[in-house]
Structure formats: C-alpha cells, structure tokens
Amino acid sequence: MHLIQWNEEMSVHNEEIDAQHKKLIFILNNLQVAVAERQNREILSKIIGELVDYTQYHFSTEEKYFHLLKPELAEKHKKEHRDFVNKIKEFKEGYQSGRMLLSIDILEFLNDWVVNHILGIDQTYSHLFEKKE
Numbered sequence: 001m002h003l004i005q006w007n008e009e010m011s012v013h014n015e016e017i018d019a020q021h022k023k024l025i026f027i028l029n030n031l032q033v034a035v036a037e038r039q040n041r042e043i044l045s046k047i048i049g050e051l052v053d054y055t056q057y058h059f060s061t062e063e064k065y066f067h068l069l070k071p072e073l074a075e076k077h078k079k080e081h082r083d084f085v086n087k088i089k090e091f092k093e094g095y096q097s098g099r100m101l102l103s104i105d106i107l108e109f110l111n112d113w114v115v116n117h118i119l120g121i122d123q124t125y126s127h128l129f130e131k132k133e
C-alpha cells in the first residue's frame, strides 16, 4: 500500500486549490486503504465514484483561471485533465460492471498521475497566485 502525503512542494499558492489537492489525495489514500483491507465491491465502487466526481469538480476549479495563461499551455493542461477523466471513468465503469479489477497497476497509475500532475504542470500556473511584494 502506497499512501501519498501532501507537502509544501505541491503548493500552487492558492488556498482553495491546495485544499482540493489535499482532498483528492485523501480520496486516493482511502481507495488504497480500502483495497488493502479487501473492502467489498460496494465500498470500492463508492470511492471510485467519489474520485471521478471530485476530480471533475477540481479540474473545473483550476480551469476557471486558465484564461490567464498562454493558450497553448491552457490547452495542453486541459488535455491532461480530459485524458485523466476519461481514464478514471473507464476504470469506474470497468470495475462497476465487473469487467475489471482494481489492480496494483491501476492504483499505482492513479497515485503517480496525481502526484506528477501536481508537481508538474500544475506548478506552471502557480505564478498566478504568488504574492507580489
């Protein structure tokens, strides 16, 4: 089981978005714990549903600021969001229909994607929120 811990390096200097990243990490950690505890399908389905819904809500918050960015960067970032949402929807549908299991590979993919996204492309909008003194 691989839990993620939010740290200052992940900050984008916006309280609302940082809080949402923490919540996203919380949901991912819940999923890891639930799988490790071999919780039933109903519980796991609920957490995956929460992950899908919250991720979409969070991305829409970030994207509210993207008109302030260079269009190419905004487009690239939105594409990362779209691709991830498509992927997690696929996992959700696959799991809920019984076609797919929540493998270690999937859990690792989710964790790695979220951490790399926050430390990577999300940092490219953080200058918008840095206090200028």
Ligand SMILES: [Fe+2]
Pocket: 062, 077, 081, 117, 121, 122
């Ligand atoms: Fe993002």
